[in-house]
Amino acid sequence: MRNGDVAAFQRxxxxxxxxxxxxxxxxxxxxxxxxxxxxxxxxxLLSKSYRYDAGLGNLQNFLFGVARNLLLKQDQAERRHQPLPGYSEEDGEEVLMSETTEPADVIFHQQMTEHVRQAVAVLRPHYRDVIILYELQELSYAEIAVICDIDIGTVRSRLSRARAAILQYSERLGWRPDAVAKTGTQR
Structure with a gap:
């Protein structure tokens, strides 16, 4: 790609x-x-505005880092950050949901997915970054630490706080873990 190979860039x-x-x-x-x-x-990357050095880390992490920086600049320009009302940054719980094949469960899963998307959208950007990179992109703590330029301990604490905020947001909207358990769907 660096030598102008179009097929390499496409791959x-x-x-x-x-x-x-x-x-x-x-x-x-x-x-x-x-x-x-x-x-x-x-x-x-193509115009060499962003200089990737293979000796400093893997390409995927570099690309996530560039995307994150672009989005942070966008956040600053728009000032669109909205913290959770009354959110306390203490105590976090992990919420997991299993996939199902029953039609009612599929509909519930779609509703829950939209609910989680909305909850993630109201998180502060630094919490949003770690939860998306860890839960959705399935990156390791170490990879996230490199992308976000933070310590692994900070990744863990932000992930915990993001999960707690999502849980608190869920409870405020009536999406409590006990209500989900009554449907027979596990989280």
Whole structure:
């Protein structure tokens, strides 16, 4: 790709475009902005505006980091941050949901997915980053620490606080774990 091989760039784009787009979409909630971020990431890589050094880490982490920085700049420009009302940053609980094949469970899963998406959207950007990268992109604490330029302990605490905020947001909207247990669907 660095030598102008178009096919190499296409393979690289096809391999990394999807995860970067999903991250950007969950991070900003706007498909057009997420597409713009993906375009900016790859155009910057192609034009050498963003200089990737293989000796400093893996390409995927570099691309996530560039996308994150672009989204942080967008956040600053729009000042669209909205913290959870009355959110306390103490005590976190992990919420997991299993996949099912029953039609009623599929509908419930879709509703729950939308609910979680809304809850993630109101998190502060630094909490949103770690929860998306860990839960949706399935990156390790170490990879997230590199992407976000923070310590692994900070990744763990932000992940815990993000989970707690999502749980608190869920409870305020009536999506309590005990209500889910009554439906027979596990989380």
């Amino acid at each position: 690289l784009y096809q391999r990394h475009q999807g995860p970067i787009y999903r991250y950007a979409l969950m991070r900003c909630g706007q498909s057009a902005l997420a597409a713009d971020v993906v375009q900016d990431v790859f155009m910057g």
